[in-house]
Structure formats: structure tokens, C-alpha cells
Amino acid sequence: MNVRESVGIALQALRANKLRSTLTLLGVIIGVASVIAVVSLVQGLNQYVTNQLTASGSNVFSIDKYGIVFDNDTFRERGKRRDLSSEDAAAIARSGAHVEAAVAQLTAGATVRRRSRSLQRVTVRGVEPDYMLVNDLPIGHGRPIGEADERGRAAVCVLGAEVAEQMFQSLDPVGGEVRVGSLKMVVVGVGERKGSAFGASQDLYVLVPFSIFEQMYGRNRSVEINVRSRGQESFNQAQDEARAILRAKRHVRPGEPDDFEIVTPDMVLDLWKNLSGAIFIVIIGVSAISLVVGGIVIMNIMLVSVTERTREIGVRKALGARRRDIRTQFLIEAITLSAVGGLIGLALGGFIALVLGLLTPLPVYVSPEAVALGLVSSSLVGIFFGAYPAVRAARQDPIEALRYE
Amino acid sequence: MLIHMRDLHRVYELGAEKVHALAGVDLDIERNEYVAIMGPSGSGKSTLMNIIGCLDTPTRGSYVLKEQEIGTLSDDELARIRNQEIGFVFQTFNLLARADALHNVELPLVYAGIRHEERRRRAREALELVGLGDRMKHRPNELSGGQRQRVAIARALVNKPSIILADEPTGNLDTATGEDIMASFERIWQQGNTVILVTHEADIAKHAHRAVRMRDGRIESDVRTPITTAARP
Numbered sequence: 001m002n003v004r005e006s007v008g009i010a011l012q013a014l015r016a017n018k019l020r021s022t023l024t025l026l027g028v029i030i031g032v033a034s035v036i037a038v039v040s041l042v043q044g045l046n047q048y049v050t051n052q053l054t055a056s057g058s059n060v061f062s063i064d065k066y067g068i069v070f071d072n073d074t075f076r077e078r079g080k081r082r083d084l085s086s087e088d089a090a091a092i093a094r095s096g097a098h099v100e101a102a103v104a105q106l107t108a109g110a111t112v113r114r115r116s117r118s119l120q121r122v123t124v125r126g127v128e129p130d131y132m133l134v135n136d137l138p139i140g141h142g143r144p145i146g147e148a149d150e151r152g153r154a155a156v157c158v159l160g161a162e163v164a165e166q167m168f169q170s171l172d173p174v175g176g177e178v179r180v181g182s183l184k185m186v187v188v189g190v191g192e193r194k195g196s197a198f199g200a201s202q203d204l205y206v207l208v209p210f211s212i213f214e215q216m217y218g219r220n221r222s223v224e225i226n227v228r229s230r231g232q233e234s235f236n237q238a239q240d241e242a243r244a245i246l247r248a249k250r251h252v253r254p255g256e257p258d259d260f261e262i263v264t265p266d267m268v269l270d271l272w273k274n275l276s277g278a279i280f281i282v283i284i285g286v287s288a289i290s291l292v293v294g295g296i297v298i299m300n301i302m303l304v305s306v307t308e309r310t311r312e313i314g315v316r317k318a319l320g321a322r323r324r325d326i327r328t329q330f331l332i333e334a335i336t337l338s339a340v341g342g343l344i345g346l347a348l349g350g351f352i353a354l355v356l357g358l359l360t361p362l363p364v365y366v367s368p369e370a371v372a373l374g375l376v377s378s379s380l381v382g383i384f385f386g387a388y389p390a391v392r393a394a395r396q397d398p399i400e401a402l403r404y405e
Numbered sequence: 406m407l408i409h410m411r412d413l414h415r416v417y418e419l420g421a422e423k424v425h426a427l428a429g430v431d432l433d434i435e436r437n438e439y440v441a442i443m444g445p446s447g448s449g450k451s452t453l454m455n456i457i458g459c460l461d462t463p464t465r466g467s468y469v470l471k472e473q474e475i476g477t478l479s480d481d482e483l484a485r486i487r488n489q490e491i492g493f494v495f496q497t498f499n500l501l502a503r504a505d506a507l508h509n510v511e512l513p514l515v516y517a518g519i520r521h522e523e524r525r526r527r528a529r530e531a532l533e534l535v536g537l538g539d540r541m542k543h544r545p546n547e548l549s550g551g552q553r554q555r556v557a558i559a560r561a562l563v564n565k566p567s568i569i570l571a572d573e574p575t576g577n578l579d580t581a582t583g584e585d586i587m588a589s590f591e592r593i594w595q596q597g598n599t600v601i602l603v604t605h606e607a608d609i610a611k612h613a614h615r616a617v618r619m620r621d622g623r624i625e626s627d628v629r630t631p632i633t634t635a636a637r638p
Binding site: 005305321324402 | 564
């Protein structure tokens, strides 16, 4: 059959009645638009999260008492475990053949002040000298916290770029003084700017020597240990070593489970993928519902069209159209309808995604797969819901169709 | 022999009642005849026309068109015969309202599977033949009744069928235009085509050279009028 003619008829009908067409296609438009917007958003986030996690080095893992916890019971249970200490970190650093460095760190929130300026809820980290090496956090200006600072319990700090800017503006922060909580500290360095993630700045931190942190917040806290393996290949061995060292040191009997948790970037990534996958499925489900509704509307309009054009069907049959010719014609019309809806939905969804990307800190990525998904699903709707009207059209008896008024 | 019908029956079942629309029709039509099928409504002439046109098949009896038995063909085979052998001209023209004259004439060639350029060329030729060379891009609603029927005639001719089958072709036209259309059929016949005219108007039927009268599902009379030698091609 003449595909061009059928597509032409469908487009003509769409143009002839714009309001009806819009209403007809609304379901498909909304369905495809939401698919595109959500897929773009989730894929953008995926890419972003992957970049973030691999940026800090894919051969870094961390160990703490809790790991990734979702429920209160587990949280309480793990809270009863023995605390991890900086000695544990030191043991891993000392005995792990595949471990390049291991550091303990503690975290708290504090207000940072300088003269009349103040910044609330800044992350304060008590870190050991190798912290910046392990976490691949280059110093932007000045120097990192060193052995001497640790040993001498020097009241010094490294500021995140954002904190430095807020406190010192255009002045050079190195050598200046800030008040972290209630303690006055000398700034020795500024971290390199990392930018923001999901709208939250990653440069809002203050690093202080571990010993100073303990002095400020007390000693009885379980530390988080960051471990860097010697290379990508030895990542798993480094984990095994750390596990063995900690088990021995904490007297965990063979057969008993670890009393600490190792968290790798992959685990976080998997967690994220599960989460985004769940969001994805929910939204795809919702979109599928609107696609089905849109398909039913298209089926309805095609049935009306078949009835309206009974006589045309009769004429075509008299002139030699076979059943399959008529069927194909109406099917192509239905597909054209839904594909036009799909294209509009695509444009709308892409537009929504772009606007979201511009107005919010959410990263957005309109992928070719998303575009293909939108177009294929809308065309499938056309085929599925256009089939019945097309079969009905093809089944018309030519004599009765010609007589139809 | 183009058409060969023997003991043709067509029975419709309307609920419990059986209607004998055709009750034993024998009819032979040669190539290049100009036949009028006449009769009052209910005489069975429409049913006969539908069967000749392969839109319908007989309940019983034999209809052989160009050496082929029609009664046993499938829907798709009937469609192919309609496409290749029959050129319909209807009382109400039955043009596609949304398509221009050229496209309307092209339609049978679309279903014949002929390529685009060839279709265009042949449709143009057919329209020029009926004197509508300057109306190709007009839609039916931009044409007069007579012009519409000429588009329909061009459409009937375009695939070079064996039979031009016209059902009350002047029924929706005024007398003068009707005469015009009848003159077209005369020309078509002179060019060697077989024309079958279905009508209840004696004035129209007299243009033909043979009048088959139907009554109660049977042929009541079959009269040949002598053809003037001048009219013969």
C-alpha cells in the first residue's frame, strides 16, 4: 500500500482539527514526555554519581562501625560494636602490603567565625596527616596538615574553598585566623575547589589535626578509616588485608561475622543504581498508564474515522484494494497519529528536562536511548491500539460500504 | 466470450425469509459490446451488476469472466479481478473528497502496484482523454457534477479494464450534462471497450446497442438494436 498516502491522510486529519487532535494525542504526549524527562534525569544523575564516586579514586574504601544502614534495629545493633580507633587505622597502614595509606577521621559540625563573619553547619573533620593523599583532595594553596601539627597538637586548619572565600573574601587566608567552634586556629592551607553536588557545596569543610579534634569533641568516638590501596589491581587484596588485620586486632573468632563494615565506591554506586532503578520503574509504570489511556483514545478516534469513511473504504475496495491494503492504511494512520504524539511528547519531555537542568542543580542528560524509547513506545501504542479499528475497516463488505450514507 | 453466465442464482437471507434476487440468469456478453441492463427497482439488476463487477458472488450457478470462474474466488482474488478487469462508474461519482482529480484517477494503479511516475503519467493521460487536462489539481468540491463524473470515468479507464461498468451514471446530473456523459461512453465504446450500463431510464438505455430487461430476478427480454455502420469504429 501507499505509505506516503496513508501518512498524508493522517497528518491532514490532524491539521484539519487541531483541538481534537491535541486532545486525542494528550495521553501519548504526557506518557512520552514523562518517560523522556525521567529517563533523562535518572541517566544524568547516574552519570553524575558515577563521576563523583570515581573522582575520589576508585581504589579508596572506608571502614566504620555502621556501614550502609537503612533500619533502626540494625543501627542500634551495630552501635553496640566496639569503637574503631586511630590505632586500627595505623595497624592497617603498617601491616597491609597492598595498602598505600590508611587514615582515621572524625566528623562534626561547627560554626566558623572570623571577626563579624560567621558560617554555620560547616563540616569539621579531624584528620591524620595522610588524609588528603588518601582521599585525593589536593591542596589549592598553602600546605596540608602534617606530622608536626599532629604531634604538637597545633591549632591549625585547612579550609575548604567555599569557607575560605566566605571568611576572607579576596584576602589571602593562609596565615589568617578563624574561630572553629570556640577554638581559635591558624589557617595553613586551602583545599582545591571541588564545586557542588546536588546543589550542596563540597567546599564547606574545615580540616583540623586529629588530636585537636579529640581535644574539642572528646576521645570516645568511633572513627571512620579511609584506606587507599596501592593500585586498582590490589584493591581487593587491600580490603582482605584490612579485614584480616581488624579481625585479629579485635579478636573476632573464625566463623563469626565482621564487627565492622567495609564500604567501597561500588557499593554506594550499586545502592544508588537500585534506588534510581526503583524510581525509574515507578515512573515508567505511571507513563505506561498514560500511554495506555492515550492508546485507547487513539483507538476510539480511529473507530470514528473508520465509520466516517465507510464509503471511502467501499470505493477503495471496488477499485481493487485488498483487505490487507485497507488494514495497512488504517494502521499507518494510527501509527502516524501516535508517532506525532510521541514526537510532541519527546520535544516536551526534552524541554522539561532541560529546564530542570537549568533551574535546579540536578544534572540532566537526554540520551539517544531515551529518545528511541519514547518513539518506539509511542509507535507500539499506535500499532497495538490501531490494530482493531484497522481490522474492522478491512472487514467491511464492499457493497454495503458503497451503499453507506 | 467475455462474460458467460449460466443459471445464476443469488439468494439473500433476511432473517427467516429467503429473497431470490437472481433466480436463474443466463447471459453472454462479447468483447466490445455496449449493453444496457434495465429494469425497475427490485428486478435484480443491481444484484446482477454487483456480480458482474465481482463485488458479490453468486449463490449458485456459473459466472465465467475471461475464461475464469468467479464464483469460487477468495476476497483478495476478487479484489484483484476488480482492479484489473472492471472499471466502475457510480451514480454518486464516489470520488475521494480529500484527494485531487489526479490522485483519484491514480487510485486503481496504486492497488495494481504500479510505480509512482508511471501512475502519474497514466492518470494524466486518462484525464486528458476525458478533457480534464486543466483540472488535475482540483478537488471534487471544486468541480461541477459533469466534471466529477468525467474524473470517475477517467478513473474507470486508467487501468485498461475489460469492462466499463456504469451504474446510473447520469442519475445525479441534469439532462444536458447527462447527454455529455453518454457521449463519453459512446467514444469509449468506439475505442474498443466493453460498456455495461445499468439504468432504469429508457432514454439513457437507448444509447446502448443491446437492452437486457430484468424482472423478478430473471431476464425478461434481450434485444439487440442494429448498429449503424457509421458508428462502428
